[in-house]
Every structure is written in C-alpha cells, then in structure tokens.
Amino acid sequence: MQLFTTPYHYNLLSDYERLSAFFYAIQENSKGIVYDIGTGSGVLSIFASPYAKKVYAIELNQNASLCALENFKSYPNIQLISGDAKNIEFREKADLIICEMLDTALIDEEQIPVIKNMSQYLKKNGKIIPYKILTGIEPVSMKAEHICYENEELPYQEVLGDLQIYNEINFIKEIKENLNVDLQIKINKKGTFSGVKLTSFTLLTQDMVCGPTPMMNPPMFIPTSKINVEKNNKIRINLKYQMGGGLDSIRIKAKKIFK
Incomplete structure (x- = not known):
C-alpha cells in the first residue's frame, strides 16, 4: 500500500508492530458507522473501510488532511472531516471509535479530552480502539x-x-x-x-x-x-x-x- 503522507506520519507507518496490531483490531471490530479520530494519513480508516458502512475520518492538521484526501480517492465510504474532534457535533452515533492519539501515560497527547467528547457519539454497545x-x-x-x-x-x-x-x-x-x-x-x-x-x-x-x-x-x-x-x-x-x-x-x- 502506497500512501501520501507527512514526514511524521511516514515514521508512524514505518512502525510495523503498531500498524499490524491496529490492523487486526480494526478488522475484527469494524462495522456500521466508524469514526477515526486524528486520522493522519488515513491508514486506519482504510483498514476499516471494507467492513464498515461509513467511515468518518477526522483530522485537524491541514497538511495531513490533504494527504488523507488523496489516499481516500479509492474508498467511497470514507468521508474526511477537517477540524478539532473536541468541537465537532456529529449527526450519527458510532459502532466503533478509533482514536490513536496516544502517548506514554496519556500525558502529552489529547487522547483523553477527545475521547471524553466523543463518548457521547458512541452507541450503547459500541466499542473504542484502543480499549484500555x-x-x-x-x-x-x-x-x-x-x-x-x-x-x-x-x-x-x-x-x-x-x-x-x-x-x-x-x-x-x-x-x-x-x-x-x-x-x-x-x-x-x-x-x-x-x-x-x-x-x-x-x-x-x-x-x-x-x-x-x-x-x-x-x-x-x-x-x-x-x-x-x-x-x-x-x-x-x-x-x-x-x-x-x-x-x-x-x-x-x-x-x-x-x-
């Protein structure tokens, strides 16, 4: 798979252990409506696409959004939303939320503030990746x-x-x-x-x-x-x-x- 990407997201894509683990988790749990928060290059949205009815990929960074937009051209069920997930109001509730804004001890990334806002858009029996x-x-x-x-x-x-x-x-x-x-x-x-x-x-x-x-x-x-x-x-x-x-x-x- 060849993707348009920023230098930072290129390094993320080079971490094969991380990427393969997310691939299998997403493959097993994707269905219905999926939100991919902080989509970056869009690779996790692409992983979810074959199993989901609709994937909403949210990205704040403009350069990353442009790369993702190119990468999504062959995936009609993925919609890119440019903006801050903490401030966006969504119309549909999700079967699955993917949010890989992780950092050691969750200190230096916004995983927790974003998840706290996004949880209101999760269906009753919906899932979040990562789980814990x-x-x-x-x-x-x-x-x-x-x-x-x-x-x-x-x-x-x-x-x-x-x-x-x-x-x-x-x-x-x-x-x-x-x-x-x-x-x-x-x-x-x-x-x-x-x-x-x-x-x-x-x-x-x-x-x-x-x-x-x-x-x-x-x-x-x-x-x-x-x-x-x-x-x-x-x-x-x-x-x-x-x-x-x-x-x-x-x-x-x-x-x-x-x-």
Whole structure:
C-alpha cells in the first residue's frame, strides 16, 4: 500500500508492530458507522473501510488532511472531516471509535479530552480502539536531568526495582484527567535512585496487547532528587499530572522511607 503522507506520519507507518496490531483490531471490530479520530494519513480508516458502512475520518492538521484526501480517492465510504474532534457535533452515533492519539501515560497527547467528547457519539454497545491503557512505574538511576523518552541515543538508565502498575484507563468508562497518586516502591539493588521510568501498555481490544513500540508510547523517564539506596529500601513517590495536559503538568516528589 502506497500512501501520501507527512514526514511524521511516514515514521508512524514505518512502525510495523503498531500498524499490524491496529490492523487486526480494526478488522475484527469494524462495522456500521466508524469514526477515526486524528486520522493522519488515513491508514486506519482504510483498514476499516471494507467492513464498515461509513467511515468518518477526522483530522485537524491541514497538511495531513490533504494527504488523507488523496489516499481516500479509492474508498467511497470514507468521508474526511477537517477540524478539532473536541468541537465537532456529529449527526450519527458510532459502532466503533478509533482514536490513536496516544502517548506514554496519556500525558502529552489529547487522547483523553477527545475521547471524553466523543463518548457521547458512541452507541450503547459500541466499542473504542484502543480499549484500555495500563501504565507502570519503575525506580531508576538516570543521568539525564530532564524528562525524556527512551531511544538509542539516551544515556544508559539502570532499573533499580520491579515494574508496578499504578494507573488503568478504560476508554469506555468515565475518565478523570487529573492524576494524583502516592506510591511505595521497593528497591532491589544498591545504587543512586534519581528518577522513575513510566511504561504504558495498550490493550487494543480485551485480548490484544501492543506496545510500547518505537512510535507508540516509548517509555518515559522523569528525574527526581538523588537518593542513595540499598537493596530492600523503600521509596515513597507522589506523582501528579494531567492526562492531555502536556509534560509541563508533571510533578513528582520522592523520599526514602526510614523504619
């Protein structure tokens, strides 16, 4: 499949693990009326087209919209709508809503604000892809002193403890955008605790898990104050952020528990 695309969406299309997972989830769940929010190049709408009566593809970015319009020429049941999905009033209710505006812990993309608006247009037994997001936290020793994502150029980060799931978002249910959680994390090895690693796992359907992948929810590192730790020490973490509020909304405090 050859598609017109922006440079950013070209990178998304190159993430084959992400793309194939969405393909199978959409293939299994598409029917009737489908909304594809943040369609980008339109590839997810194209996946849904053979199984849906009508696909509404919504895109805010003008350059991406122009690419999608070209890509939809051979798909008469796909209609492009240019605009912000948070502000559009739709006339039909959906059997399926696809919204891949994901980011680690749902912090730096507008997945949550968009889904909260779109849920009113979902039929009673309608479905949303993705179905759920799980986010976990690990204590780390990190060199970077700023929030960053995992990539090949990032200095080595040493994980000091086990992954602990602290947040579970089911997109069908009511969602609170502001998170404020107190956690107690056990240290498994001696070192310098200086940050946390957040990892999000995407359940596209109830039985299909994907990610993180290079272009979907790469792990995020958040620095904290430095604390010398020994094996079996415990760290108390207070983590706050707004889902959809951007990286500037992140606040974190950490201290060793003395007993």
